[in-house]
Amino acid sequence: MIHWLPLISIIITFFILLKDKSSVVSQRLSQTIKRVxxxxxxxxxxxxDILLTDTFTSYNKVLVDFLIYISALILGMPTLPTGPRELSKSHLQVFNLDLLLANFPSFLRLKQCLKEYNQSNRQNIAHLLxxxxxxxxxxxxxxMILFKNGVFKTLGCWYFFTFVNSAYxxxxxxxxxxxxxxxLKFLSNKPNIKILRNKLLYAKTAYIVAILIDTxxxxxxxYRLFYVGDAVSESSTAKFFIMLFTTEKGNFILEILEIFRRWVWVFLKxxxxxxxxxxESNVIELQNFD
Structure with a gap:
């Protein structure tokens, strides 16, 4: 029974959020989830819709962990081992399902962007970008799939594509x-572009910190490129980053950090x-593609 407690808690949470059919908030949340x-x-x-879907993309690793947990329940596997043994992920790694499922939230957001692009009669290039x-x-x-199957001998392509995604x-x-x-200040020839923007509701320091956190x-x-695979270094920094990228504890920390990054992003969005x-005016003060 103890293995079912996390799932029961999640079901109760969503039941409380969605149970009141007369509540405008509950109705909107329910309808939004269905669309997303x-x-x-x-x-x-x-x-x-965008805020919820974008937030969902930051929970992609959490989604995979949840599906590992659900599938383990269905298969009768122990999900809460009492010893140091970690929950096996092998049953969800068949056909690289774990990697593919992690991209599901991005796929939903991609569909939304393409739908908006088509609804603009393919005029609003921002949606396409x-x-x-x-x-x-x-x-x-x-x-990563090709690397695991021996097509790529190193993670070079993974690092390259991850850099492209992160930079974009x-x-x-x-x-x-x-x-x-x-x-835009450095990429454009326009002299009047501000580093931030004309209207700010918080102190400038908050925006600088937000940019640094996001970056x-x-x-x-x-840090995986620098530290993972370095068997020589005995520094505490190297040990920390090796733990971060090679253990379940590190994976949990990365999930929390990504959720924290999204939390900061939501405030400014x-x-x-x-x-x-x-x-109050028709002049667009904000530098925006929308």
Whole structure:
């Protein structure tokens, strides 16, 4: 019975959130979840759908762990071992299902972007560029699959595609989602572009810290290149990063860090949309592709 307690807790949580059919909040959450799972989007409340789907992409590793847990329950495997032994993932690694399932949230977001692009009569290029950004999340997965099957002898392609995805995503976070001119300041010849933007609701230090956090956690995988496989170094830093990328404890820490990064992202994304909606003039103050 103890192995079912986590699942029962999750079911109770969702039941409490969705049980009140007369509540506007419960209805909206239920309808949003249904749209998101299908990769659909309601353009009249697009920020509502985008925020939930984007948040879902940060829970991709959590999704895989949850499916490992569910499949272990179905197969009668112990899910809460009392010893140091970790829950086996071999049953979900058949045909690389774990890697493919991790990309499911990005696939949903890709569908939403393409739908918005088609609804704009293929005029709003920003939706297409955003779709391309989410498509870059698939290439590291394919590179890892090929590496595991011996097609690639090293992880070089995985590092390359992960860099492309991280760099593209970081640029989009700062330039489009937060409407900062940080990158445009150096990539454009326009002299009046600000590093941040005209309207700010928080102290400037908060935005600088947010950019640093987003950059660090978008590229945290780079420490794997430096430390994993280094059998010579005995430094505590090397041991920490080896633990981070090779153990279940480290995987859990990475999941928490990614959720924290998304939490920071949501604050500034909501602020940006609030400023856009509360603008009293027709002049777009924010540097935005939307």
């Amino acid at each position: 799972i299908k990769g659909s989007i309601d353009v009249s409340i697009r920020n509502n 955003n779709a391309i950004k989410y498509s870059t999340a698939f290439f590291p997965t394919f590179a 995503s970081l640029y989009w976070d700062i330039t489009n989602d937060w409407n900062f001119g940080f990158f 660090q956690l978008r590229f945290i995988w780079i 909501v602020e940006t949309e609030y400023i856009k909606m509360s603008s």
